[in-house]
Amino acid sequence: MKRMAMAVSLLMLLCAPLARAAGPIPVAILDGASGGAYHNWRLTTPVLKRELEETGLFKVTVITAPAWGGDFSQFHPGFAQFRAIVMNYDAPDWPADLRAQFEKYVHDGGGLVIVHAADNAFPNWPAYNQMIGIGGWRKRDEHAGPHWYWQDGKLVADTTPGLAGQHGARLPIQLTVRDPEHPIMRGLPPVWMHASDELYAGLRGPGENMTVLATAHSDPKNHGTGKEEPMVMVLRYGKGRIFHTTLGHDVFAMSCVGFMTIFQRGTEWAATGRVTQKVPKDFPTAKTVSYRVDIAEMDPGFLNGASELVK
Numbered sequence: 001m002k003r004m005a006m007a008v009s010l011l012m013l014l015c016a017p018l019a020r021a022a023g024p025i026p027v028a029i030l031d032g033a034s035g036g037a038y039h040n041w042r043l044t045t046p047v048l049k050r051e052l053e054e055t056g057l058f059k060v061t062v063i064t065a066p067a068w069g070g071d072f073s074q075f076h077p078g079f080a081q082f083r084a085i086v087m088n089y090d091a092p093d094w095p096a097d098l099r100a101q102f103e104k105y106v107h108d109g110g111g112l113v114i115v116h117a118a119d120n121a122f123p124n125w126p127a128y129n130q131m132i133g134i135g136g137w138r139k140r141d142e143h144a145g146p147h148w149y150w151q152d153g154k155l156v157a158d159t160t161p162g163l164a165g166q167h168g169a170r171l172p173i174q175l176t177v178r179d180p181e182h183p184i185m186r187g188l189p190p191v192w193m194h195a196s197d198e199l200y201a202g203l204r205g206p207g208e209n210m211t212v213l214a215t216a217h218s219d220p221k222n223h224g225t226g227k228e229e230p231m232v233m234v235l236r237y238g239k240g241r242i243f244h245t246t247l248g249h250d251v252f253a254m255s256c257v258g259f260m261t262i263f264q265r266g267t268e269w270a271a272t273g274r275v276t277q278k279v280p281k282d283f284p285t286a287k288t289v290s291y292r293v294d295i296a297e298m299d300p301g302f303l304n305g306a307s308e309l310v311k
Contacts, residue, residue: 023059024056024057024058024059025057025058025059025083025084025268025271025272026058026059026061026081026082026083027052027058027059027060027061027082027083027084027085027086027267027271028060028061028062028063028077028079028082028084028085028086029045029048029049029052029060029061029062029063029085029086029088030063030064030065030077030085030086030087030088030089031044031045031062031063031064031065031088031089032064032065032066032067032089032091033065033066033067033068033070033089033090033091039090039116039117039249040250041088041089043250043251044088044248044250044251044254045062045088047251047254047255048086048088048115048254048263049062051254051260051263051264052086052263052264052267055264055268055277057264057268057276057277058267058268058271061082063077065077065089065091068091068092072094072095072098075098077098077101079101079102079105079110080105080110082110083110083111083271083272084110084111084112084113084267084270084271085105085110085111085112085113086113086115086267087112087113087114087115087118087121088115088118089118089121090117090118090120090121091121091122092121092122092123092124092138093122093124093125094122094125099125099127099128102128103127105240106131106237106238106240106242107237107238107239107240108238108239108240109238109239109240110240111240111241111242111243111267111269111270111271111272112131112237112240112241112242112243112270113242113243113244113263113266113267113270114131114132114242114243114244114245115245115247115248115263116198116200116245116246116247116248116249116253117249118132119132119134119135119136119200119203119244119246120135120136120137120138120165121135121138123135123137123138123139123140123144127237129144129145129205129206130206130208130237131235131237131240131242132205132235132242132244133148133205133206133207133208133209133210133233133235133242133244134148134164134203134204134205134207134210134230134233135164135165135203135204135205136164136165136166136200136202136203136204137164137165139163140163140164140165140204140205141161141162141163141164141204142159142160142161142162142204144164144204144205144206145204145205145206145207146158146159146204146205146207147159147160147162147164147202147203147204147225148203148204148205148207148210148230149215149225149227149228149229149230150178150212150215150227150228150229150230151227151228155207155210155212155230157207162202163202164202164203164204164205165200165201165202165203165204166200166201166202166223166224166225167198167199167200167201167223168198168199168219168222168223168224169222169223170196170197170198170249170253171196171197171199171222172193172194172195172196172197172289173193173194173196173197173199173216173231173247174191174192174193174194174216174217174286175191175192175193175194175214175215175216175231175232175258176190176191176214176215176216176228177189177190177191177192177213177214178212178213178214178215179211179212179213182211182213182234183265183269183274183275184213184232184234184243184262184265184266184269184275185213185214185232185262186275187278187279188261188262188279188283189283189284189285189286190286191286192258192283192284192285192286193258193284193285193286193287193288193289194216194247194253194256194258194259194284194289195252195253195255195256195258195259195289195291196252196253197247197248197249197250197253197256197259198249198253199216199218199222199224199229199231199246200229200231200246201218201224201225201227201229202218202225202229203229203230203246208235209235209236209237210233210234210235211233211234211235212230212232212233213232213233213234214230214231214232214262215228215229215230215231216228216229216231217229229246230246231245231246231247232244232245232246232247232262232266233245234266234269241269241270241271241273242270243266243267243269243270245259245262245263245266247259247262248263252291255291255292255293256284256289256290256291257280257282257283257284257290257291257292258283258284258289258290260292261277261279261280261283264277265277
């Protein structure tokens, strides 16, 4: 009887960590300052939060940083309590001590998710630019790194001088998967349509430890580069995993089932190193967009976005 009790106790001790690991993954969405009304985090953060929570995998906390020029002395995000940080944030700088905390968090194994304009942020922070691989705007130029694009089955670095970042009108975007065996992309169609969005092009950066998962053609007829531009990528910074998508300008773009799927999967991968989520049956095809109306209607500009979609 004593041996049986000891065996049961030992089994409980062994299983306890497994039970904790099976609980919701703690994730933070960091938002706040933006370069203008064109990136409305007050609208988009609730959408990102809802999309993560509906998977049943995540416990999401929203952390709002002070406005530009604000007082950061009382801003203590506590990065270490989260398995991943989702950056829905676009600002030029942080105090040195906060930058150091963030660098340590990611370097030591914290996950990072970069959504759309978060790659505009922190142009003069070398470690952040290593984390995101490529970024744009805020006076980034050739000193930030090459313009990276996809050609003949590989990444190409263009060191020609020039400013980083451009996009045309928001139109539906056709994405091509470049690494179908990566856990985030596994099971997705090789080509699929994304709802009307800004197609970021001409992004520059160090591009270190960067794997491009999907690209899109930047059409010169829509102020594009004529290149296959990176849209979805993963990176490593120390032990940290980073998922970066340039998609997701507004609520309408985030309502695309394709965006939702890679965002949910990318966050799980950044936090845990694996992906357990199945590809939804209504995932878009090479010719058709699929989007969630209940989410899109959260944006006052939904009808405008819908009219763009059907042109």
